[in-house]
Amino acid sequence: MAVKKDSKPKADKVALAAIEPAREAAISIAEPGTVGEHVGSVMIGDRLAMQYFACLSPGYVGWHWAVSVARAPRQKFATVCDTNLLPTDEAVLAPDWLPYVDRIAPGDIGAGDERPYVEDDDYLEAGFEATGDEDVDQVGFFELGLGRPRVLSAEGRDAAAQRWYDGDAGPNTAVAMQAKAHCSTCGFFVPMPGVLRQVFGVCAGEWSPSDGKVVSLDHGCGAHSETEAPATPPEVLDAPVLDELALDFS
Secondary structure, eight states, rough: OOOOOOOSSOHHHHHHHHHHHHHHHHHHHTTTTOEEEEEEEEETTTTTEEEEEEEGGGGGEEEEEEEEEEOOTTTTSSSSEEEEEEETOOOOOOOOOOHHHHHTTOOOOOOTTOOOOTTOOTTEEEOOOOSOOHHHHHHHHHHHTTTTTTTEHHHHHHHHHHHHTTTTTTTTTHHHHHHHGGGGGGGTEESSSSGGGGGGEEEOOOOSSTTEEEEEETTTTTTTTOOOOOOOOOOOOOOOOOTOOOOOOO
């Protein structure tokens, strides 16, 4: 009958009692005054223990100085193996690392910046790949003739449409809700090509805050081509009057 052995390391009195050598090792590498009180000892292997001390550095709240000590066979004292800082559950930690391409947010790209190439971008598809969506396929085949290797996918198109509609180009902005007419009836509204023309176009109104931008059919502003606001007549000024009573002190 096989007997299951206990995997927990056997307590070693010498290693567990080696607090002062461990403290001296931590003090030797730490900034002055940053090694606090002893907070515990744990066996981590045969004749191998870890001594923990509070870290008092303001930049490492919740961290512990961790010093490993070991005792050789038949040796009556322990020696220091390694010294480092380890976080506890209360430690302040940096956020998980993210690749550069995942850290970039919309609006971060400036002059000279480049977004890394994303091979498996769900918002793009090969220009020659048939998707079954008639509108998307027509765009894809047309763009293939222009030499672009990838074009907007149906998912990318839907995401852009939702983003535009929920943003400043949609009907829920303050300027759109106060407008007396929608862009769909404005002479400065230029419909977009393809399937997006069902909802969006481009504003070509020089006086509009949306000039040169994508707008939805139900967007609007005060620069509508058919605005009913009456033109303000020029102010009529009285004829100039010569003041002959003024005194000239020059």
